[in-house]
Amino acid sequence: MASEVHSGAAGDRRAGVDVDPPYLYPDYVATRLRSPTRPLVILPHSLSELTGPVYGEDAVGELDHDLTRQHEAEPAGQRITVSGRVLDGDGRPLGGQLLEIWQANAAGRYVHAVDRHAAPLDPNFTGAGRCLTDDQGAYRFVTIQPGAYPWLNHHNAWRPAHIHFSLFGRAFATRLVTQMYFPGDPLLDYDPIFQSVRDPQARERLISSFDLDLTEPAWALGYRFDIVLRGPDATPMVD
Amino acid sequence: MPAPTASQTVGPFFSFALLDLFRPELVAPETPGALRIEGVVLDGEGAPVDDAMVEIWQANAAGRYAHPADLRHDLPLEHGFTGFGRCGTDAEGRFWFVTIKPGAVPAPDGRPQAPHLDVSVFARGLLKRLVTRMYFPDEEAANAADSVLSALAGACERATLVAVPSGVVLRFDIRLQGDGETVFFAV
Numbered sequence: 001m002a003s004e005v006h007s008g009a010a011g012d013r014r015a016g017v018d019v020d021p022p023y024l025y026p027d028y029v030a031t032r033l034r035s036p037t038r039p040l041v042i043l044p045h046s047l048s049e050l051t052g053p054v055y056g057e058d059a060v061g062e063l064d065h066d067l068t069r070q071h072e073a074e075p076a077g078q079r080i081t082v083s084g085r086v087l088d089g090d091g092r093p094l095g096g097q098l099l100e101i102w103q104a105n106a107a108g109r110y111v112h113a114v115d116r117h118a119a120p121l122d123p124n125f126t127g128a129g130r131c132l133t134d135d136q137g138a139y140r141f142v143t144i145q146p147g148a149y150p151w152l153n154h155h156n157a158w159r160p161a162h163i164h165f166s167l168f169g170r171a172f173a174t175r176l177v178t179q180m181y182f183p184g185d186p187l188l189d190y191d192p193i194f195q196s197v198r199d200p201q202a203r204e205r206l207i208s209s210f211d212l213d214l215t216e217p218a219w220a221l222g223y224r225f226d227i228v229l230r231g232p233d234a235t236p237m238v239d
Numbered sequence: 240m241p242a243p244t245a246s247q248t249v250g251p252f253f254s255f256a257l258l259d260l261f262r263p264e265l266v267a268p269e270t271p272g273a274l275r276i277e278g279v280v281l282d283g284e285g286a287p288v289d290d291a292m293v294e295i296w297q298a299n300a301a302g303r304y305a306h307p308a309d310l311r312h313d314l315p316l317e318h319g320f321t322g323f324g325r326c327g328t329d330a331e332g333r334f335w336f337v338t339i340k341p342g343a344v345p346a347p348d349g350r351p352q353a354p355h356l357d358v359s360v361f362a363r364g365l366l367k368r369l370v371t372r373m374y375f376p377d378e379e380a381a382n383a384a385d386s387v388l389s390a391l392a393g394a395c396e397r398a399t400l401v402a403v404p405s406g407v408v409l410r411f412d413i414r415l416q417g418d419g420e421t422v423f424f425a426v
Contacts, residue, residue, distance in 0.1 A: 019242060019243050019244075019245045020245050020246045020366070020367045021245065021246065021247075021366040021367060022366070023365070023366060023367070023369075025366060028248075028364070028366065030363050030364030031364050031365070031366060032283075032364075033282040033283040033284055033286075033364070033415075033416060034282050034283070034288065034362060034363075034364035034365055034415050034416065035283075035364075035365070035415070035416060036369065036415060036416055036420055036421075036423050037283075037416055037417065037420060038420055038422075038423075040423050040424055040425040041390070041391065041422055041423070041424050041425065042424070042425050043370070043372075043387065043424035043425065043426050044346070044347050044386075044387075045347065045426070046344060046345065046346050046347055046352060047298075047304055047308065047309055047344050047345065048296070048297075048298070048304075048344055048352070048355065048357050049357065049426055050308050051296075051304035051305075051306035051308050051309055052296060052306060052323075053296065053305075053306075053321055053322065053323035054305065054306055054307075059260065087241055089240065089241070089243060090240060091240060091241050100256060100257060100260075101256070102252070102253060102255070102256030102257070104252075110252040110255075111255055112251070112252040112254060112255050114251055114252065114290070115251075115252055126255065127255075127256070128255055128256035129256075130260070164247075164249070164250060164253065164256075166249070166253075166257060170308075171306075171308070172296045172357050172359075172426070173426045175294075175359060175368065176244060176246060177246060177247065177248075177249045177361055177367075177368065178244055178245065178246055178247045179247040179248075179250075193247055193248055193366070194247075196366050197245045197247075199245075201242070202242065202245045203245070205242070205244060205245070206244070206245060206247070226241075226244075227244045228241045228242065228243050228244050229243065229244070230243040236424075236425035236426050237425055238425045
């Protein structure tokens with residue numbers, strides 16, 4: 001099959017270079033006790049791995065993609081749109097894909113009760129959204145620019161501004177949870193979660209692009225973030 | 240060919256976003272044949288992981304997946320059964336699912352696999368998901384013949400993938416690291 005003989009460029013998992021971070025990355029302290037110590041066992045793909053949940057239009061409400069219209073008034077902060085395409089490893093668009101996103105508010109505070117950061121909650125912002133890609137694989141969210149926030153990983157540790165993304169892809173094997181970052185953020189150089197991605201080009205691809213063509217005059221800045229899911233027939237990678 | 244997007248951790252704050260639409264009940268509890276699965280996620284010191292997310296993916300009772308890649312149209316689909324469940328761990332690291340035992344699904348060589356669930360684990364401290372499988376304790380012959388289980392070196396390793404009956408519940412604990420570490424797969 002073509003995908004198994006493809007030689008691939010740097011960062012292509014099928015060529016033997018895995019873009020994903022390792023499980024153990026000591027600078028990210030929580031990985032020290034949560035990473036497995038034994039090597040992964042290769043699981044040949046059966047129907048169990050080549051199938052996955054399929055969601056239709058009824059999974060998504062009309063306003064689920066707009067995180068600024070979930071409450072009585074609009075949230076504080078810089079309004080932005082985040083758009084992109086979801087593609088498979090062969091560059092083909094993945095239509096009908098469910099994306100789930102979540103983020104902190106403009107002050108860098110999550111609504112989650114565990115977040116005790118001394119920054120204000122915004123009564124007009126929850127920070128969760130969903131949408132389905134169209135048949136070109138395109139998606140679009142409206143939200144506000146999340147703030148950076150401090151965490152206890154190390155002294156003076158701050159997460160760069162980010163939006164969490166969760167996607168299924170076409171199969172159990174293609175499931176992806178990742179984070180989207182913003183260009184020019186000085187915190188990226190210091191963030192162990194971002195830096196855990198070893199290949200510089202793979203790190204770059206986690207950073208959205210400011211796009212003046214997506215920016216809507218007098219209304220919202222536009223960012224582009226494309227997501228490429230591995231093909232379900234890609235060779236499993238063992239760290 | 241575009242290179243894949245790298246994984247990042249799910250982080251500690253996902254529950255408000257990810258746990259409302261997708262639920263741990265794949266079937267109503269009063270469904271004939273409904274099983275309750277319970278387990279705990281533990282870290283390398285045996286401490287409960289109270290901020291993990293566990294997902295299961297499975298075939299229906301006939302062994303059919305609700306997905307276009309499953310072309311075995313002779314096997315029925317079950318209306319309303321998606322085969323997917325998601326559960327966040329509680330303060331004690333516990334998760335649960337209510338589902339039915341799936342039918343057998345073929346391995347790549349066509350021979351039947353033992354009934355199993357594909358399991359994903361996400362958490363703060365996991366930069367990418369962990370994948371494992373849950374097999375059923377009342378399927379000894381099928382488990383012994385299963386290509387994935389029999390490829391594992393030791394009985395202890397195989398045992399980490401087989402649920403244990405505990406009263407009316409099936410118990411399946413997930414140990415991320417250390418003693419009794421669950422077998423995890425590269426998918």
